[in-house]
Amino acid sequence: ASFNLFLLPGDGIGTEIMVEVEKVVAWFQARGIARFETERGLVGGSAYDVHGKAISDADMALAQASDAVIFGAVGGPKWDAVPYDARPEAGLLRLRKDLGLFANLRPAICYPALADASSLKREIVEGLDILIVRELTGGVYFGEPKEIVTLENGEKRAVDTQVYSTHEIERIARVAFELARTRRNKVSSAEKRNVMKTGVLWNQVVTRVGREEFADVELEHVLADNCAMQLVRRPKQYDVICTDNLFGDVLSDIAAMLTGSLGMLPSASLGETDPVTGKRKAMYEPVHGSAPDIAGKGLANPIAMIGSFAMALRYSLDLGDAADLLETAIAAVLDSGLRTADIAKVGENTVSTKEMGDAVIAALDRL
Numbered sequence: 001a002s003f004n005l006f007l008l009p010g011d012g013i014g015t016e017i018m019v020e021v022e023k024v025v026a027w028f029q030a031r032g033i034a035r036f037e038t039e040r041g042l043v044g045g046s047a048y049d050v051h052g053k054a055i056s057d058a059d060m061a062l063a064q065a066s067d068a069v070i071f072g073a074v075g076g077p078k079w080d081a082v083p084y085d086a087r088p089e090a091g092l093l094r095l096r097k098d099l100g101l102f103a104n105l106r107p108a109i110c111y112p113a114l115a116d117a118s119s120l121k122r123e124i125v126e127g128l129d130i131l132i133v134r135e136l137t138g139g140v141y142f143g144e145p146k147e148i149v150t151l152e153n154g155e156k157r158a159v160d161t162q163v164y165s166t167h168e169i170e171r172i173a174r175v176a177f178e179l180a181r182t183r184r185n186k187v188s189s190a191e192k193r194n195v196m197k198t199g200v201l202w203n204q205v206v207t208r209v210g211r212e213e214f215a216d217v218e219l220e221h222v223l224a225d226n227c228a229m230q231l232v233r234r235p236k237q238y239d240v241i242c243t244d245n246l247f248g249d250v251l252s253d254i255a256a257m258l259t260g261s262l263g264m265l266p267s268a269s270l271g272e273t274d275p276v277t278g279k280r281k282a283m284y285e286p287v288h289g290s291a292p293d294i295a296g297k298g299l300a301n302p303i304a305m306i307g308s309f310a311m312a313l314r315y316s317l318d319l320g321d322a323a324d325l326l327e328t329a330i331a332a333v334l335d336s337g338l339r340t341a342d343i344a345k346v347g348e349n350t351v352s353t354k355e356m357g358d359a360v361i362a363a364l365d366r367l
């Protein structure tokens with residue numbers, strides 16, 4: 001089969017790290033592991049400069065038609081003053097919204113070679129491999145009413161509203177359970193049913209989906225605040241954590257610090273499966289931004305971006321073996337001691353973005 005990849009490098013270091021992904025794509029193609037058709041588009045400030053908006057309708061159509069969107073990063077001081085609707089982030093938000101990307105997957109993997117870069121002690125994080133599945137299109141970030149009103153006495157009142165419907169919880173729960181089946185077969189569902197109605201419904205729906213459709217997968221319920229504590233105390237107890245938009249935002253940032261640098265963290269965002277084609281819309285992107293402070297200097301760590309492509313191989317292209325191979329190559333490069341500046345210890349030798357990408361290719365050659 002031939003897979004359609006739509007590459008959106010974006011701004012800043014986005015363009016530099018995408019070059020390294022293109023090398024990896026070419027490697028898999030040359031090895032006959034998969035055939036790719038790649039197309040490049042513009043997003044963020046670089047799209048604004050050409051089209052006057054953060055993503056053009058033509059590029060949106062290409063994203064819709066692709067098997068996977070591979071996204072770099074957007075933003076930078078150059079575009080701080082552009083109109084609000086055309087700001088770089090608007091391109092990212094439109095992609096998420098129009099592609100219906102309701103499930104955000106954030107793995108937290110602690111490579112043994114980097115365990116000392118964690119905020120926690122080595123023994124707590126070494127070998128850590130957990131996956132946070134965060135609901136991305138609902139909850140308190142989007143619920144209405146959302147407003148600041150001035151009361152008669154002149155005081156102001158701010159309102160945010162948390163809303164979740166059965167359908168939204170069912171579909172995120174299914175993603176979490178399905179992923180757990182490909183891992184260690186355990187889902188931990190985090191909410192606050194003790195104080196929130198959305199937590200009560202979340203708990204009920206996840207429980208029912210688990211019982212009716214995934215009886216083979218272990219399910220536990222954990223209060224979200226306790227989950228935050230457990231992530232720092234004993235994170236290896238988890239496999240897949242399934243949670244809402246707000247708690248997922250916080251829990252995934254905590255998990256990020258267990259693993260070291262921002263430059264190491266991949267992510268995937270998935271939409272619903274089309275009942276006819278069996279395909280699902282998906283976008284893969286590093287967690288970090290466009291890093292204007294180091295852009296153009298060849299200093300960016302490409303591993304978060306390459307790791308995001310590994311997730312595309314696994315989740316969109318059904319090439320789990322190829323994804324494993326790529327992740328093994330990344331681990332081998334880290335084991336060999338190669339470090340970009342963001343993951344180097346003081347005084348350690350560092351390599352450039354290109355050298356790190358080349359080393360991943362060389363490691364793939366050796367596997």
Ligand code: NAI
Binds near residue numbers: 013075
């Ligand atoms: P950032 O993630 O771009 O950078 C934070 C710090 O981490 C910087 O010191 C940067 O040099 C470093 N860093 C990030 N990625 C790295 C990598 N791959 N290798 C080495 N070092 C790396 O976040 P910041 O500085 O808050 O935002 C910069 C711009 O990026 C802003 O315009 C912001 O709006 C945008 N942004 C975009 C995101 C996206 O496209 N998804 C996400 C977050 C921020």
Ligand code: MG
Binds near residue numbers: 250
């Ligand atoms: Mg966040």
